[in-house]
Amino acid sequence: MEPRDWTDGHVELWLPVLPDLDPDIEGAVTRMQKLSVHLRRVREQSLVDVDLERHEFDTLHKLAGRGGTATPSQLAADLDLAPASVTGRLDGLERRGLVHRTPSKTDRRRVDVELTAAGRSIWAGAMDELGHEEHRLLGVLSPDERKQLNDMLRQIMVVAEEGGGAHWDH
Structure with missing residues (x-):
């Protein structure tokens, strides 16, 4: 079984609510957004670290x-x-x-x-x-x-x- 991440649960939550939801599109877009937020936080912390x-x-x-x-x-x-x-x-x-x-x-x-x-x-x-x-x-x-x-x-x-x-x- 493949490892699961937060987005897997997110997609499972929304599939019954939005039956036309494409799980691969929703998963990819959500992961890109979360990755972008994560990298922005790392960048902001790096700026704090170097003042x-x-x-x-x-x-x-x-x-x-x-x-x-x-x-x-x-x-x-x-x-x-x-x-x-x-x-x-x-x-x-x-x-x-x-x-x-x-x-x-x-x-x-x-x-x-x-x-x-x-x-x-x-x-x-x-x-x-x-x-x-x-x-x-x-x-x-x-x-x-x-x-x-x-x-x-x-x-x-x-x-x-x-x-x-x-x-x-x-």
């Missing part, structure tokens, strides 16, 4: 994703924020020594934002905790099963993204 606010992590993450250097306007676009909001974030991160602003090498009227060694370290610490949990969970699958799961989720996401109206956050 970062969510908005600070998001800013460091976008900066790291650009190789550690970006302009404030690039960060504003990446974060979907007004430039003034990014300035406030950068002020706080610079006070903590996590980023450093320097005059642009190409345009002296502008500044470049650089991730400091301390900023990279604190960002990486938060990423490591979440990465360990992702590997722990998906490690129950073989490499072929992980590829198959990824491919199937991509098929679903292509349809979801084609539906329009939704803003997909990275």
